[in-house]
Amino acid sequence: MEKHTEDDTVCQLGIIMSDRRTPNHLEFHFQIKDEVDLPVGSYVEVPVGTRVIIGRVYLIQASNAYYNDPNFVRDHLERSLKISARLPVRIGRWRMARVHIVGVLENDKRLPPEISPEPGDYIYSARTSLLSKFLGLTSNGLYIGKMRGPTPINIVTDIEKLVKYHLAVLGSTGSGKSYTNGVIIEELLEHDIPVIIIDPHGEYNSIRRTNQEELHRMEFFGVNPQGYPTKVYTPPRERNTKTNELSIRLKDLDVEALSEITTMSETQMDLLYLALQKLKQLEDYDIQKLVDTIKTTAEEWKFNSRTTLSVIRRIFLIEELNILGKGIDIQELVKPGVLCIIDLSEDIDERVRQILAAIVMKQIFLARKRNLVPPCFVIIEEAHRFAPQALDCYSKKMLRRLAREGRKFGLGICVTSQRLVGLDKDVLSQCGSKIVLRIDSKTDLDYVRPFLNLGSNEDIDRLPFLPQGVATISGVCVRSPIVAQIRVRKSMHGGEGTRIQI
Numbered sequence: 001m002e003k004h005t006e007d008d009t010v011c012q013l014g015i016i017m018s019d020r021r022t023p024n025h026l027e028f029h030f031q032i033k034d035e036v037d038l039p040v041g042s043y044v045e046v047p048v049g050t051r052v053i054i055g056r057v058y059l060i061q062a063s064n065a066y067y068n069d070p071n072f073v074r075d076h077l078e079r080s081l082k083i084s085a086r087l088p089v090r091i092g093r094w095r096m097a098r099v100h101i102v103g104v105l106e107n108d109k110r111l112p113p114e115i116s117p118e119p120g121d122y123i124y125s126a127r128t129s130l131l132s133k134f135l136g137l138t139s140n141g142l143y144i145g146k147m148r149g150p151t152p153i154n155i156v157t158d159i160e161k162l163v164k165y166h167l168a169v170l171g172s173t174g175s176g177k178s179y180t181n182g183v184i185i186e187e188l189l190e191h192d193i194p195v196i197i198i199d200p201h202g203e204y205n206s207i208r209r210t211n212q213e214e215l216h217r218m219e220f221f222g223v224n225p226q227g228y229p230t231k232v233y234t235p236p237r238e239r240n241t242k243t244n245e246l247s248i249r250l251k252d253l254d255v256e257a258l259s260e261i262t263t264m265s266e267t268q269m270d271l272l273y274l275a276l277q278k279l280k281q282l283e284d285y286d287i288q289k290l291v292d293t294i295k296t297t298a299e300e301w302k303f304n305s306r307t308t309l310s311v312i313r314r315i316f317l318i319e320e321l322n323i324l325g326k327g328i329d330i331q332e333l334v335k336p337g338v339l340c341i342i343d344l345s346e347d348i349d350e351r352v353r354q355i356l357a358a359i360v361m362k363q364i365f366l367a368r369k370r371n372l373v374p375p376c377f378v379i380i381e382e383a384h385r386f387a388p389q390a391l392d393c394y395s396k397k398m399l400r401r402l403a404r405e406g407r408k409f410g411l412g413i414c415v416t417s418q419r420l421v422g423l424d425k426d427v428l429s430q431c432g433s434k435i436v437l438r439i440d441s442k443t444d445l446d447y448v449r450p451f452l453n454l455g456s457n458e459d460i461d462r463l464p465f466l467p468q469g470v471a472t473i474s475g476v477c478v479r480s481p482i483v484a485q486i487r488v489r490k491s492m493h494g495g496e497g498t499r500i501q502i
């Protein structure tokens with residue numbers, strides 16, 4: 001442990017100042033030592049007896065009394081005189097950091113902000129071990145990246161917290177969402193957790209191959225190239241010898257799903273519902289059986305013939321969609337250490353894509369509920385397409401169900417989106433952890449602002465300026481927000497919408 005004395009120049013950052021408002025138990029400001037390079041977002045510590053106050057810098061302000069008078073400066077500008085040539089301006093320079101207190105540690109116990117540091121107290125950059133403890137990081141978890149700032153700790157988050165409490169990976173196009181998902185997938189697979197990804201761009205199969213393009217960055221992050229086992233599922237029409245069939249049985253489609261793909265009216269749905277009730281006991285049935293049952297049900301309940309014919313016509317339409325088949329063997333789909341890719345990049349109707357994703361989600365959920373498969377993690381890329389804010393649809397209902405109830409059954413989800421205003425608020429609010437990359441649009445920023453567990457507005461204001469691959473991580477997985485460089489991928493990144501050849 002480092003010494004906390006006046007001579008401890010290695011990590012000493014400055015001295016607490018006072019004004020009418022601070023220091024108090026929530027906030028303080030300190031003058032930064034001249035030679036210290038301290039970015040906003042850095043964690044600092046203030047030892048107070050047996051306790052240590054932990055704070056996070058949210059504002060840095062520079063000042064110099066020599067430059068306070070505009071007339072004086074203008075005079076020098078007009079005469080092209082360097083002020084520093086005449087006056088000792090370096091002496092007038094000072095920088096002040098404003099800090100939010102995020103908690104207190106006492107013998108490894110985490111306490112809320114409840115004591116105030118004092119003017120004149122020395123400030124230190126937070127020690128690695130102390131900060132890791134404070135943030136709830138572990139040594140054997142998911143290695144996501146490195147924290148930026150004076151304490152470049154490895155961000156290794158607790159698996160259970162990240163998986164169980166759900167995750168949202170948000171950011172504008174090209175900010176690094178899919179790359180980040182890739183990192184999380186690599187880590188989960190290494191911990192033998194099954195991962196299933198709903199992949200509307202078909203970009204994740206590249207994870208099979210080792211990353212040979214960024215070897216120089218691997219040393220910095222301390223990782224080695226590696227590929228991971230994958231299993232790809234595609235709708236029957238797209239299927240080739242290397243992929244598995246993503247088909248559904250007619251029985252998997254309940255009345256809501258069927259009526260959504262075929263756009264039925266309320267009365268038509270009523271008839272279909274009654275017919276499906278009759279078939280409930282059967283293991284499976286085909287279109288002809290369903291049509292026959294609709295006919296007998298219609299006679300029984302005296303539906304008019306136009307309704308009956310419309311329903312039958314719509315049911316025959318399902319066959320043309322080419323999604324019916326032997327169904328998915330969910331135990332084959334959820335395999336420890338394997339990434340299962342639900343490749344929905346085929347040019348199919350968006351409603352059909354939503355239904356396929358919804359049926360996969362539903363079956364994983366039911367299988368987890370009955371403990372037929374191990375605890376697993378489902379990533380939904382382009383989540384706004386499956387849980388749109390403005391539209392009620394079957395896939396949104398399923399995603400909401402996973403978000404609300406998944407955690408009870410050891411089923412974690414990660415939603416990824418670049419169209420944040422289009423993403424269902426209900427789903428977003430269920431995500432305990434957030435990895436937020438660059439967000440360009442003010443509309444998106446305003447939309448997600450209430451959901452981001454960020455400590456200060458400054459964090460939000462900086463989001464439009466984050467470089468590719470730099471994220472603000474917040475929520476259950478880190479307890480207090482951190483800005484991090486997401487680590488380099490061990491496997492190949494497929495991103496940028498390219499279709500990877502199998």
Ligand SMILES: Nc1ncnc2c1ncn2[C@@H]1O[C@H](COP(=O)(O)OP(=O)(O)OP(=O)(O)O)[C@@H](O)[C@H]1O
Pocket residue numbers: 171172173174175176177178179180418468469470485486487488493495496497
């Ligand atoms: N952590 C990172 N380290 C290094 N490079 C990165 C990182 N994150 C992203 N990149 C670079 O940025 C590019 C775009 O990233 P990515 O494909 O993940 O974007 P995206 O947010 O998923 O975009 P889209 O919304 O279009 O799918 C990658 O191809 C990669 O070159």
Ligand SMILES: [Mg+2]
Pocket residue numbers: 177178179495496497
């Ligand atoms: Mg992407």
